[in-house]
Structures are given as C-alpha cells and as structure tokens.
Amino acid sequence: MPPVDLTPQVDWEEFLRRFRWAQGEHISFIGPTGSGKTTLARQLLHRRAYVAALATKPRDKTMDGLIRNERFKRIRSWEERPPIIGRNGQRVVLWPEFRRPEDQLNQQYQLSIALREMFVAGGWCVFADELFYLCHTLKLTKLLETYWTQGRSLGLSLVGGTQRPAHVPLFAYDQATHLFFWRDNDETNLRRVSGLGGMSAKEIRAAVTRLPEHHALYVNTRDGEMMITRAPRG
Numbered sequence: 001m002p003p004v005d006l007t008p009q010v011d012w013e014e015f016l017r018r019f020r021w022a023q024g025e026h027i028s029f030i031g032p033t034g035s036g037k038t039t040l041a042r043q044l045l046h047r048r049a050y051v052a053a054l055a056t057k058p059r060d061k062t063m064d065g066l067i068r069n070e071r072f073k074r075i076r077s078w079e080e081r082p083p084i085i086g087r088n089g090q091r092v093v094l095w096p097e098f099r100r101p102e103d104q105l106n107q108q109y110q111l112s113i114a115l116r117e118m119f120v121a122g123g124w125c126v127f128a129d130e131l132f133y134l135c136h137t138l139k140l141t142k143l144l145e146t147y148w149t150q151g152r153s154l155g156l157s158l159v160g161g162t163q164r165p166a167h168v169p170l171f172a173y174d175q176a177t178h179l180f181f182w183r184d185n186d187e188t189n190l191r192r193v194s195g196l197g198g199m200s201a202k203e204i205r206a207a208v209t210r211l212p213e214h215h216a217l218y219v220n221t222r223d224g225e226m227m228i229t230r231a232p233r234g
C-alpha cells in the first residue's frame, strides 16, 4: 500500500469511474458531524436498483431530498411497499411516523420488520445513515450485525455512517469493503479506526488529521486502493 501522502486526489467524476461496488459489499462512512457523510452517501445510491433508506428523525432534509428529487417512495411500514413489477428495482424511504416520543416503539418495530424481510429477500441495499441511533436507541444492533456478517453472500449491502466509530459495533466498518474517512482529530475516534483496511495506525492517523474540509479518504479494503475525493455538494 502506498504512503498516504502519495494517495491520488481525484475529482468526483474520476472517482466514480474507478469506484467498483459489487452487490453485497458494505460501505462505511466515518467522520464528525457536518463533514459530508450523508452528502457523499446519497450520490452512491444511484448504483443500486433495490434501495431502502431508513429514516429515523422526525424531520430529515436528506430523506426529503431522496423523495422529492430522486423519486424514492415514502412508506411508513414495509407492508405499504408497492409490489415489485419487472426488474426495475425499487427505491423506498422507510419512514415510520415520528411525532411523539412514544412513536419510537413503532419505529423500532417497523424497521426491524423491514430488515428481516429484506434479509429473507436478499439483494437489497440498506441506507442506514444513523448507525448510532439504530444500534443504541432502537436496539437493532443484533439485526444489523447479521447484515454485516452474512450480507455479502445474500447480496445485501449496508451503507452506514457514524460520527462516533467508538460507539457502534466494530462490524460497522471492519466488515465494510469500502471505507470513507473525513478529517477528524478526536483521539477516541482515531484510536478506534487505526489499522482499519490494512492501513497502519500511523498512516491512517496522518491521513485523517490532514484531510482538507469536505474531502474524504477512500479505502478499498479488498484491494488496498486509496483515493482522496470530494463529492459535489448535491
């Protein structure tokens, strides 16, 4: 693996040309709040035909954008999902009602049903942008763990992001084929991500503390390819 200083910086179009994402490979985004995880993640979902975005906040501009601009269908439960016709795929935002605190129980119920159903069906890409919330507040760690560890053979991709890698299961990124890091100086986070993707602790530390704003360090953990890029603002 070349030293990080020699990592090529490529524009977004070039990145997309080089980025190979096979079905069943997981993608993980690690960076502090506001770094650009969600912005970049959204741009990759075009590559998959069956996508379910899990929406967990009462209001969420990203999810609104997927529904408005990218024709994702909002559903409140997996049951509401329209039938799949032909091979055109399906793109849904699963967004259970969340207006009162007690709605969290329904949220947990609906998301776990959907995750179970997709697991049985196989072939889905699950966009889980708020891993901390899904794992801890909704207690879905066990189910998500099954995706991370078994998903590959079932063609299930998990696309997940976190600001706090030390607070989500290690599976959330050590099972990912594709890792994206943003600039981070938090010691706990740095310690947690050190050595991921076959990079030495020193290297990854040097890389993520030096990244320019909104730039991501991409690491392909399968073949060791690395690039630095910046997604368009969207």
Ligand SMILES: Nc1ncnc2c1ncn2[C@@H]1O[C@H](COP(=O)(O)OP(=O)(O)OP(=O)(O)O)[C@@H](O)[C@H]1O
Binding pocket: 031, 032, 033, 034, 035, 036, 037, 038, 039, 040, 163, 214, 215, 230, 231, 232, 233
């Ligand atoms: N590549 C970029 N170039 C310029 N601005 C960007 C870029 N990526 C993100 N931004 C801006 O930074 C802000 C935060 O981006 P985004 O929501 O993607 O961050 P995030 O990492 O998902 O944050 P959080 O952890 O809070 O969810 C947005 O206003 C977005 O427009």
Ligand SMILES: [Mg+2]
Binding pocket: 037, 038, 039, 129, 161
């Ligand atoms: Mg985000």
